[in-house]
Amino acid sequence: MDRRRLDPVPLVAGLGIAAFGAILLLDQLDVLDLRFAALGPLACAVLGAILLATGLARRD
Amino acid sequence: MESRDQDPAAPQAGEPPGEPPTPEPPATEPPTTEPPATERPTTAAPATEAPAGGAPPHEPPAGDPPPTGAASTGGAADAPRRLYRSRDDRMVAGVCGGLARYFGIDPVIVRVAAVALVFAGGAGLLAYLAAWLLVPDEAAAAGRGPGRTATVAGAVLLVFAVTTIVPFWGGPFGGNWGGPFAGLLCLALLGLGVWWLASGEHPAGSARDVLRRAGLGLAILALCGILAVGAAWATAVGGGTVVAVVVIVAGVWVAAGAVLGGTRWLILPALALALPAGVVSAANIDVDGGIGDRQYRPAAATAVHPVYRLGVGRLVVDLRNADLGAGDRRIDLKLGIGEAVVAVDPGVCVTTHARIGAGEVGVFDRTSGGIDVDWQDDRTALSRTPRVVIDANIGVGALRVTQDDPQAVSGHDFGTTAADGGNDACVGGRNG
Numbered sequence: 001m002d003r004r005r006l007d008p009v010p011l012v013a014g015l016g017i018a019a020f021g022a023i024l025l026l027d028q029l030d031v032l033d034l035r036f037a038a039l040g041p042l043a044c045a046v047l048g049a050i051l052l053a054t055g056l057a058r059r060d
Numbered sequence: 061m062e063s064r065d066q067d068p069a070a071p072q073a074g075e076p077p078g079e080p081p082t083p084e085p086p087a088t089e090p091p092t093t094e095p096p097a098t099e100r101p102t103t104a105a106p107a108t109e110a111p112a113g114g115a116p117p118h119e120p121p122a123g124d125p126p127p128t129g130a131a132s133t134g135g136a137a138d139a140p141r142r143l144y145r146s147r148d149d150r151m152v153a154g155v156c157g158g159l160a161r162y163f164g165i166d167p168v169i170v171r172v173a174a175v176a177l178v179f180a181g182g183a184g185l186l187a188y189l190a191a192w193l194l195v196p197d198e199a200a201a202a203g204r205g206p207g208r209t210a211t212v213a214g215a216v217l218l219v220f221a222v223t224t225i226v227p228f229w230g231g232p233f234g235g236n237w238g239g240p241f242a243g244l245l246c247l248a249l250l251g252l253g254v255w256w257l258a259s260g261e262h263p264a265g266s267a268r269d270v271l272r273r274a275g276l277g278l279a280i281l282a283l284c285g286i287l288a289v290g291a292a293w294a295t296a297v298g299g300g301t302v303v304a305v306v307v308i309v310a311g312v313w314v315a316a317g318a319v320l321g322g323t324r325w326l327i328l329p330a331l332a333l334a335l336p337a338g339v340v341s342a343a344n345i346d347v348d349g350g351i352g353d354r355q356y357r358p359a360a361a362t363a364v365h366p367v368y369r370l371g372v373g374r375l376v377v378d379l380r381n382a383d384l385g386a387g388d389r390r391i392d393l394k395l396g397i398g399e400a401v402v403a404v405d406p407g408v409c410v411t412t413h414a415r416i417g418a419g420e421v422g423v424f425d426r427t428s429g430g431i432d433v434d435w436q437d438d439r440t441a442l443s444r445t446p447r448v449v450i451d452a453n454i455g456v457g458a459l460r461v462t463q464d465d466p467q468a469v470s471g472h473d474f475g476t477t478a479a480d481g482g483n484d485a486c487v488g489g490r491n492g
Binding site: 035 | 150151152300301303304305306307308309310311312313314315316317318319321323324327330331334335337338339341342343417418431432
């Protein structure tokens with residue numbers, strides 16, 4: 001059976017970026033108030049998840 | 061398994077067909093398991109130097125670092141253990157994986173210690189970079205790593221990068237002796253790093269291949285720079301909703317590439333789009349008011365505007381000659397990036413509310429700074445005394461309320477000056 005192997009790096013990165021964009025959108029719509037205190041951890045979480053997925057993918 | 065794991069089979073292929081395997085080599089040949097001391101292969105010996113008889117299948121292939129405790133087997137007992145950067149167990153350059161294998165401990169322990177040392181004055185980072193440069197790569201030792209050209213080019217680029225950056229730190233090796241040539245090399249190094257991040261490929265091969273990848277990396281970097289500036293500007297001028305939607309679409313596209321493939325290159329541009337837009341949103345930067353320096357010096361109370369707005373620059377509202385009557389006068393200041401200065405007469409009580417994404421607030425002798433600054437200084441005016449209520453919203457920059465000449469006040473000039481008497485016109489005075 002020819003099944004394409006799931007690449008975790010774009011999956012994690014894409015979901016992280018989409019979530020980041022959703023928060024930006026909510027901030028623009030005044031649903032929430034994005035501050036640096038939240039942006040910093042949020043950006044670190046997205047970048048960290050991408051790097052972690054990259055490292056784990058290389059280990060595999 | 062990788063090709064090097066099949067090396068033990070290779071010598072057998074060279075044996076005459078039909079000939080049974082020889083358990084013991086002829087006396088004239090060097091022994092396969094115990095070579096002479098002068099020719100005893102170290103763990104760094106390349107695979108091509110393996111004895112003709114081949115190693116037994118249970119032995120690690122030549123070039124591999126010995127496993128923990130390997131020194132207790134056969135002739136390897138006297139061979140010094142060699143430290144290599146791990147090829148198979150690596151997150152960045154395989155330094156922690158190599159150390160863990162060398163000491164026979166869990167790599168996670170070494171990685172946690174390394175990360176902890178990074179926050180201890182950056183010692184871990186320097187040690188890691190030094191090990192990256194000095195400790196040989198496991199694969200390179202086995203003769204299957206990047207070519208010598210790439211290694212030498214990388215070392216030269218790193219040296220020039222350090223010598224270019226160090227002068228900015230004012231370190232002991234100061235002096236811009238690297239010149240523009242070093243700047244170009246740093247750009248090439250940056251391009252290689254970006255290419256490595258974007259593609260996951262290491263800069264191996266001929267110098268031409270390395271330069272080509274450096275160029276592609278720089279092209280991605282340039283694209284990211286354009287996207288970053290564009291996203292930040294679009295968000296600052298009110299197009300943040302569109303940018304957010306584009307970021308979501310890019311994220312979904314990248315995620316779809318997990319199955320469809322071919323979207324890894326989009327990760328960096330999408331991040332370059334998202335992060336600056338996030339910074340502008342968090343700082344609440346709005347550059348609608350234009351760019352430049354604006355000075356307002358109302359000569360009467362009726363000339364005082366309720367709102368003063370500026371996108372980028374220095375905004376000065378000098379109320380010292382406005383002859384404000386008793387009662388409240390509300391002023392809204394909206395500044396994207398820059399400095400706002402409000403000058404008042406000593407007989408005016410000032411109440412200040414300010415929200416600053418990143419920067420400082422200085423109201424007479426009181427100051428505060430940092431990121432996400434929320435300033436609340438509510439005051440009650442003395443009877444028959446004018447009160448100015450300032451509500452400032454600044455993205456990145458500073459707010460200064462003073463009794464000095466605004467021309468003599470700069471963003472770095474916080475604190476009480478000779479002419480700044482403080483909020484003496486309020487109940488409780490400056491300490492109220």
